[in-house]
Amino acid sequence: MKIISLETFLVAPRWLFCRIETDTGIVGWGEPVVEGRAATVRAAVHEFESLLIGRDPLRIEDLWQVMTKGTFYRGGPVLSSAVAGIDQALWDIAGKYRGAPVHELLGGPVRDRIRMYGWVGGDSPSEVTDAVQRQVDAGLTAIKMNVAGQLPPLASAREIADAVARAEAARAVLGPDRDLAIDFHGRATKATARRLIRALEPVSPMFVEEPLVPEHGHLLGELCRSATVPIATGERLYSRTDFLPVLQAGIAVAQPDLSHAGGISESRRIAVLAETFGVLLAPHCPLGPIALAACLQVDLATPNFLIQEQSLGIHYNVGHDLLDYLVDPAVFTFRDGHLLPPTGPGLGITVDEDAVRRADEIGHDWQSPVWRHADGTHAEW
Incomplete structure (x- = not known):
């Protein structure tokens, strides 16, 4: 079996899909994207064509090694995300070839x-009570919310109080038997993060996510040692x-994104590394159906898995949602806050290729917001 073609599709609201076809007719799908840099990642994916066309798609590890180490300059979000989507598609092919789900x-x-x-x-969170109630009514047993909108370098007493009130x-609404995760989105400085985490302790968050930007990972140890709330990070x-330095710093939850962190192959290794530190896995996934399907396969086979993010109804998905690109949306049916294991071969989903091709004719140009403080300086989004 040989790879004969590699295609990419810009799919609203902000996704990029890739399609790998073999000479046997087996097709694999992946989701390589950096939100706000989809066109850049698209170019990176196609740079791998010369390494992939004519090769055996079942040699997943060998292809992963060549893609990640075959050039002098390595790593980073664009290259790792391009590899991630291709890797997902190769695992999808392998499962379909062997008639088994990837897990x-x-x-x-x-x-x-x-x-x-x-x-x-x-x-910028608002109307929290009604929004949480809708998720509870839908049967979910855990929700996540941003702690606040824009935060200044040193949050005021009112800003701290408003975050706690939300x-x-x-x-x-959740009560004591459901879980609340709180995302700082890297918006807080170390000083503000420390104050916010302490103030939020009475609501018993399941975890506080990305309290600092990844560039300040060397400061996480101090936060982890001073907080009783579990600290999570890893989407960037x-x-x-x-991941090694933040695991050594004492985080409680690792959050690799399977469309950014080298796909199924590398995220699986990150999970094993996290397990040696007693750290749980909660893959980041505010993306599309292929990314979620890949996450589910890893979740099922990972002993230290905690909980899975998903983007159904998320604010980014207005006008287009992840079920729009599936032949059978029922594969993502929730029961009592859980998904049952997908039983189909490969990633366990059937992509609606016609819908994807129509979406690509329109494309998208989604960009991350740019925020500024009152004095005009850049603010973390």
């Missing part, structure tokens, strides 16, 4: 269902090497 190829399932959480609110409103880390 069976990873050693088989260690659990019978996958716990999921949903998002509440947008970039978390308290969410906890009041792209390899085992990137």
Whole structure:
């Protein structure tokens, strides 16, 4: 079996899909994207064509090694995301060739269902009570929300109090038996993060996500040692090497993104590395259906898995959602806050190729927002 073609598709609202076809007719799908840099990653994917065309798609590890180490300059979000989507597609092909879901190829399932959480609110959380209630009514047992919108270098007493009030409103709806995760989105400085984490302790967050930007990972140890709330991070880390320092710093939850961190192959290795530190896995996934399907395969075969993010109804997906590009959306049906294991071969989904091709004719140019402080300086989004 040989690879004969590699295609990419810009799919609204902000995704990039790739399609790898073999000479046997087996097709694999992946989702290589950096949000806000989809066109850049698209170019990077096609730079790999000369390494892939004519090669055996079942040599996944060999192809991964060549793609990641075959050039002098390595790593980073663009290259790692391009590799990630290709890697997902190769695993999809391998599963379809062998007539088995990918998690069976990873050693088989260690659990019978996958716990999921949903998002509440947008970039600046408001109307928290009603939004959380809708997620509870939908059967979810955990939600995640941003702690605040734009934060100044040193948050005021009012800004701290407002963030806590929103978390308290969410906890009041959730009660003591459901979980609340709180995302700082890298918006806080170390000083503000320390104050916010301490103030949020009474609402018992499941974890606080990305309290600092990844460039300040060397400061995470101090936060981890001073906080009783579990610290999570990893959506902007792209390899085992990137994760090692934050694991050593004492994080409780690792959050690799399977469309950024080298795909199924590398994220699986990150999970194993995290397990040696007693750290749980909660893959980052505010993306499309292929990325989510890849996450589910890893979740099923990972002993230290905690919970899975998913983007159904997220504020980014207005007008287009991840079920729009599936032949059978029922594969992502929730039951009691969980998804049942997909049983189909490969990634376990059937992509609606006609819908994807139509979407690509329109494309998209989604960009990350640019925020500024009152004095005109750049603010973290």
